[in-house]
Amino acid sequence: MLLAAAALNQTPLDWENNLANIKNAIEKARKSKADLLLLPELSITGYGCEDLFLTEWLPEEAFEKLLEIKDWCENITVAVGLPVRFRDHVIYNTACVIQNKEIIGFTAKQFLANDGVHYEPRWFTSWPAGKETTFEKFGKTYKIGDLVYELNGVTFAFEICEDAWRGDDRPAGRHQQRGVQLILNPSASHFAMSKTDVRYHLVVDASKKYNCAYVYANLLGNESGRIVFDGEILIAQNGNLIMRNQLLSFKNVDLECGEVNFEDPLPVVEQVAPLEPVDENKEFVSAITLALFDYLRKSRSRGFVLSLSGGADSSACAVVIAEMVKRALNELGLEAFARKLNVFSAEDLQKLEFLNDFEKQQFLTGKLLTTAYQGTVNSSDDTFQSAEELAKSIGAVFYNWGIDEEVKGYTGKIEKAIGRELTWQTDDVTLQNIQARVRAPAIWMLANINNALLLATSNRSEAAVGYATMDGDTSGSISPLAGVDKAFLRQWLVWAQQNLGYEGLQYVNNLQPSAELRPAEQAQTDEKDLMPYPILNQIERLAFYERLSPMQVFERLKTEVEPEALKMYLKRFYALWSRNQWKRERYAPAFHLDDYNLDPRSWLRFPILSGGFQEELKKLG
Structure with missing residues (x-):
C-alpha cells in the first residue's frame, strides 16, 4: 500500500484556508495514487479554537465541512480530524x-493532554477504551468509538496524539491484541x-513493539499565536523508518508518501536506529522564523518595528527577522513569498527583478x-555602533534619536509636584524606569504608521525576575524571545555570527548585557543587578520545571555554587519572582520554543498575590 500523510498549516476558524489545504492534500495524494491519506488532529477547525469548542455551533459547522470534504475523496481513504458534539452534551x-x-466511522481520542500548554479536558471528554456506539447527525447514523477499520485486507486503527504518550497504557497495546496491522496517529x-x-522513538519504537506499520502526521506552523507545530511526518514498520520529512516548512501543505508492504513486511529490527543528534541552535532559528512569518501574515500586519538598543535581545530579534526573510524566500520563491505576505507593491516586485539573491533579501x-x-x-557609543552596524548589515531601516528631552520633561514635572529633586541615591528605580518608559510612545508611533507589529524584546530570564520596565521595554505586539533564556540567546548570537553569516553581530557579541539606564560611571550590567544568568536559569528550571521547593533547589545546587552566595541568589530570585507575577500576566504573547515557558496563559500559572515563599526561604537560614 502507498500510505500518505500531510502536515497542514491551519488557522482556527479560517474555514476557507483550512478546507483549501485539506483539498490540496487530498488532490496531491490522489495524484500520487496513494491508498490512504492521514491528516492532522482537528485539521478542519484548527487545534487552537479553545473555548469555542464548547459552543454548539462550531462542531456543527465542522461537521458540515466534513460532508464537503467527503465528496473530494473519490477512490481514496482519508482520515481527517474534527470535534464531534455527541448527543448534544459532550464533545x-x-x-x-x-x-x-x-x-465509515469516527475514532474518539482516549487520553486528553492536560499539562504544559494543553488544556484539552476543558473542552473534550475522554472516550473509554473498547467502547463502540452510534450517533445520528443530519438524518444519518454513524459509528463512533474505539474502532478497527479495514482497507485492502489490512486492518488499521488510531492513536490520536496524546494517546501515544501514555506508556504501556497507550491504545497500541490493545490494537495489537485485536490484530491491527497499521496504526494512524493524527x-x-x-x-x-x-x-x-x-516523538521519533514514540513512533518508530511502537512500530517494533507492536509489530505494525505506523503513520504519524502533525500540524504545521504558528497556528493560533503562541504554539508552533513542526509538521513532522513519520512512516515506520517493525522498527524500520520508512519516511521522515523536513520539519518546520513554510509550505501550506507538506504531503509525503511511503510504500509499506503488508504481505511481506520489513523484518523486525533488533534495535531502533537513533535519530541524528538535534542541533538546538538550528531548531530554534527554524521555529522562530516560521512562527514570525505565520504571525505576520495571519495577523494581516505589514511588517515589524523594533527598538534596537544594540544589546543581545533586540539584536536577536533583528537577526531572526532577516533570517525569516532568507529562509521563506529560499523555500517558497519570490512569487509565493510575496503572495503569502501580501504586503509588497507592484513597484516593489518590479525592483526585485533586477537584484541578486543577497540584494533581494x-x-x-x-x-x-x-x-x-x-x-x-x-547610552554608550558601543551600543549605538552595535545597533547601527547590525541594521545596516541586514538591510533594515534604521532611525536614531535621543530621548533626554522627554526624560527631563517627565522628571521635572514630578520634581515640581513633590517639591524635591530626584536623585540616584533615593530614586534609582524611578530614574531607570522613566528612560525605558519614554521610549515606548515614539516606537509605537512607527508601528502604527507602518501598520506593523512592535517587537518586545524580553527573554525568559528577565520575565522570571521582572527585570523589565512595564510599558517600556515590555511594550509590543509580540514577544518572540520570551520563551528562551538569556544564556541560550547569548550563545545563539555567537553561533548565528559564525554559522549564518551575520557579521554585524560581532559588536553585540563583544558587549556585556546591560540596561544602560544608570550613569556610565556606575558600570551597570544585568548580572550585577541580578545574579549570573547561568545560575538564574538553573534556579528557574529547578523551581518551576522540576517543581522543587527552595530548600530542594538549594540542595541540588550547593555543590556547584558557594552556599552563602547561593542562599542570597535564591532569596533574591524568589522575592523577585513572587513580586512580579503581575508583569508576566501583561507580557505580549510569546512563542513556546523550549520544553517550558513562564507565560501564565499557556504553560505556568502562579498567583498574582502570594506569601512570597517567606516560610520556605527562612529554612535556608
Missing part, C-alpha cells in the same frame, strides 16, 4: 475515516527544542523591518 476529539466518498504536537527525538528585510536606536546620556 469528542475525533478522527473520521472516509472511504471512497463514504464516511497529531497536534507542539514544537519544543529536541522534542522531535522523543536586503531589500525585503528593509520593507519588513524598521528599527530605531533611542539613546540617552547613559
Whole structure:
C-alpha cells in the first residue's frame, strides 16, 4: 500500500484556508495514487479554537465541512480530524475515516493532554477504551468509538496524539491484541527544542513493539499565536523508518508518501536506529522564523518595528527577522513569498527583478523591518555602533534619536509636584524606569504608521525576575524571545555570527548585557543587578520545571555554587519572582520554543498575590 500523510498549516476558524489545504492534500495524494491519506488532529477547525469548542455551533459547522470534504475523496481513504458534539452534551476529539466518498466511522481520542500548554479536558471528554456506539447527525447514523477499520485486507486503527504518550497504557497495546496491522496517529504536537527525538522513538519504537506499520502526521506552523507545530511526518514498520520529512516548512501543505508492504513486511529490527543528534541552535532559528512569518501574515500586519538598543535581545530579534526573510524566500520563491505576505507593491516586485539573491533579501528585510536606536546620556557609543552596524548589515531601516528631552520633561514635572529633586541615591528605580518608559510612545508611533507589529524584546530570564520596565521595554505586539533564556540567546548570537553569516553581530557579541539606564560611571550590567544568568536559569528550571521547593533547589545546587552566595541568589530570585507575577500576566504573547515557558496563559500559572515563599526561604537560614 502507498500510505500518505500531510502536515497542514491551519488557522482556527479560517474555514476557507483550512478546507483549501485539506483539498490540496487530498488532490496531491490522489495524484500520487496513494491508498490512504492521514491528516492532522482537528485539521478542519484548527487545534487552537479553545473555548469555542464548547459552543454548539462550531462542531456543527465542522461537521458540515466534513460532508464537503467527503465528496473530494473519490477512490481514496482519508482520515481527517474534527470535534464531534455527541448527543448534544459532550464533545469528542475525533478522527473520521472516509472511504471512497463514504464516511465509515469516527475514532474518539482516549487520553486528553492536560499539562504544559494543553488544556484539552476543558473542552473534550475522554472516550473509554473498547467502547463502540452510534450517533445520528443530519438524518444519518454513524459509528463512533474505539474502532478497527479495514482497507485492502489490512486492518488499521488510531492513536490520536496524546494517546501515544501514555506508556504501556497507550491504545497500541490493545490494537495489537485485536490484530491491527497499521496504526494512524493524527497529531497536534507542539514544537519544543529536541522534542522531535522523543516523538521519533514514540513512533518508530511502537512500530517494533507492536509489530505494525505506523503513520504519524502533525500540524504545521504558528497556528493560533503562541504554539508552533513542526509538521513532522513519520512512516515506520517493525522498527524500520520508512519516511521522515523536513520539519518546520513554510509550505501550506507538506504531503509525503511511503510504500509499506503488508504481505511481506520489513523484518523486525533488533534495535531502533537513533535519530541524528538535534542541533538546538538550528531548531530554534527554524521555529522562530516560521512562527514570525505565520504571525505576520495571519495577523494581516505589514511588517515589524523594533527598538534596537544594540544589546543581545533586540539584536536577536533583528537577526531572526532577516533570517525569516532568507529562509521563506529560499523555500517558497519570490512569487509565493510575496503572495503569502501580501504586503509588497507592484513597484516593489518590479525592483526585485533586477537584484541578486543577497540584494533581494536586503531589500525585503528593509520593507519588513524598521528599527530605531533611542539613546540617552547613559547610552554608550558601543551600543549605538552595535545597533547601527547590525541594521545596516541586514538591510533594515534604521532611525536614531535621543530621548533626554522627554526624560527631563517627565522628571521635572514630578520634581515640581513633590517639591524635591530626584536623585540616584533615593530614586534609582524611578530614574531607570522613566528612560525605558519614554521610549515606548515614539516606537509605537512607527508601528502604527507602518501598520506593523512592535517587537518586545524580553527573554525568559528577565520575565522570571521582572527585570523589565512595564510599558517600556515590555511594550509590543509580540514577544518572540520570551520563551528562551538569556544564556541560550547569548550563545545563539555567537553561533548565528559564525554559522549564518551575520557579521554585524560581532559588536553585540563583544558587549556585556546591560540596561544602560544608570550613569556610565556606575558600570551597570544585568548580572550585577541580578545574579549570573547561568545560575538564574538553573534556579528557574529547578523551581518551576522540576517543581522543587527552595530548600530542594538549594540542595541540588550547593555543590556547584558557594552556599552563602547561593542562599542570597535564591532569596533574591524568589522575592523577585513572587513580586512580579503581575508583569508576566501583561507580557505580549510569546512563542513556546523550549520544553517550558513562564507565560501564565499557556504553560505556568502562579498567583498574582502570594506569601512570597517567606516560610520556605527562612529554612535556608
